[in-house]
């Protein structure tokens with residue numbers, strides 16, 4: 001039977017990018033999304049997307065594919081170092097594909113889709129400013145997702161069905177994946193249906209699956225809040241048809257989720273975007289002391305918090321840390337700040353008033369001011385200060401402050417793919433008719449994903465998956481031509 005469509009599971013950035021690519025080839029797409037509305041975690045992304053080199057980076061621009069690659073390799077750490085043979089080659093190929101296509105991914109979004117990515121920040125673990133977002137009011141995830149959705153809505157070859165949970169992949173005796181089984185609710189009854197066609201799975205990570213995959217692979221993280229809504233991971237659906245998984249125990253604990261003092265035990269937290277630190281923000285302990293280079297890799301900053309800040313007496317496992325911004329940092333992130341202050345997660349206060357709560361704050365701010373203005377070197381090794389402009393600290397100087405704590409955020413592990421986004425079996429053989437892209441996949445980031453590289457992987461591997469699924473689909477048509 002010749003299928004009439006390619007099936008894309010998930011409506012986040014990876015699924016949307018794959019869809020656009022398929023539609024470019026004029027291949028029909030059925031997108032199945034389990035939630036009531038599209039966008040996944042992608043719509044929440046708040047810091048931006050990496051690319052190097054790009055015309056938006058500050059000039060003179062010394063960044064390069066090689067530098068980005070080196071930072072990614074360093075960040076990936078042990079799982080990459082320890083890998084041998086085909087496994088090592090595969091990881092290296094994924095990293096190469098990501099970084100070599102990063103500049104193209106930015107120009108695809110900016111030039112072809114018309115998304116503003118003109119503001120660039122330097123995030124932790126990056127040697128250069130290479131994380132792009134818009135200069136205007138919309139946060140990057142929302143802007144990118146809503147623009148791409150607008151592009152495909154109304155295309156006669158595109159159909160999106162929300163409230164559809166894919167529960168099974170269909171794999172034929174011959175080996176190829178030929179469709180999916182999914183459930184939805186109609187008139188209060190759960191209905192099971194099938195759809196047929198090659199499948200691209202773009203169903204995201206499992207950082208919200210506290211009771212399931214997280215408990216299985218990382219029981220030690222129990223009790224730490226998350227930025228991800230409670231939802232189960234989908235890797236097992238692919239494992240059932242033979243897909244291999246990798247690095248499932250590599251889970252990113254982001255150093256800064258907002259601790260809402262009105263609801264301190266909330267298991268799901270709003271993220272304090274890394275761009276807040278990238279644009280100059282600092283972290284201080286409850287007593288006002290700085291304790292870490294805020295632009296270290298996420299795993300390093302998180303470890304410093306857990307070792308050096310006081311654990312709070314909450315039931316959830318949380319620590320006493322504050323994020324402090326000056327007015328320059330806040331100005332560079334106006335929309336973010338508007339949202340966080342509206343939610344009561346950050347407040348504006350004078351240095352004098354805040355110092356009454358935090359005895360060491362004055363000293364910490366003066367030291368940081370001297371570092372930013374070049375008078376001294378930072379004792380923690382920080383070298384980039386974004387748009388921090390407070391260099392003469394007075395009691396009446398205004399700052400913004402909010403409580404933050406580490407949060408389970410992103411899962412580096414997932415199904416094994418190659419650089420063509422094909423899903424692989426344990427022996428390394430691709431499963432015909434099945435591709436995956438985005439956070440569902442594993443191996444690329446090793447033990448630490450760099451900020452901004454997740455949206456990037458969605459675009460790079462989403463486009464590749466779209467191209468690959470398109471030619472496979474054309475091949476199926478060719479095998480058995482439709483009678484005219």
Ligand SMILES: Cc1cc2nc3c(=O)[nH]c(=O)nc-3n(C[C@H](O)[C@H](O)[C@H](O)COP(=O)(O)OP(=O)(O)OC[C@H]3O[C@@H](n4cnc5c(N)ncnc54)[C@H](O)[C@@H]3O)c2cc1C
Pocket residue numbers: 009010011012013014015032033034035038039040041042043044045046047048049050140141164165166167202203204205227228234271409410437438439440451452453454455456458
């Ligand atoms: C608050 C927050 C901020 C972030 N900020 C950044 C950032 O600034 N830069 C960056 O690079 N990364 C960021 N990340 C990470 C990044 O947003 C995600 O890793 C990325 O968006 C994942 O995209 P995706 O398309 O793979 O999955 P998602 O966007 O999560 O989409 C997956 C979709 O699949 C659907 N789905 C799942 N299972 C099924 C099923 N069985 N059937 C049907 N549908 C299903 C889900 O409902 C979801 O809509 C952030 C993450 C969070 C949570």
Ligand SMILES: *[C@@H]1O[C@H](CO)[C@@H](O)[C@H](O)[C@H]1NC(C)=O
Pocket residue numbers: 096097098100101463464467
């Ligand atoms: C970039 O992506 C394309 C598919 O879009 C792929 O064919 C190509 O190999 C990738 N380039 C590099 C340098 O990896």
Ligand SMILES: *[C@@H]1O[C@H](CO)[C@@H](O)[C@H](O)[C@H]1NC(C)=O
Pocket residue numbers: 187188
């Ligand atoms: C579905 O269930 C709700 C609550 O039990 C009920 O009020 C509603 O009438 C039901 N709808 C249908 C279409 O059966």
Ligand SMILES: *[C@@H]1O[C@H](CO)[C@@H](O)[C@H](O)[C@H]1NC(C)=O
Pocket residue numbers: 327328329331332333387389
């Ligand atoms: C940097 O801070 C200054 C001083 O507060 C502000 O005027 C300027 O707009 C900020 N720059 C950006 C790019 O936001």
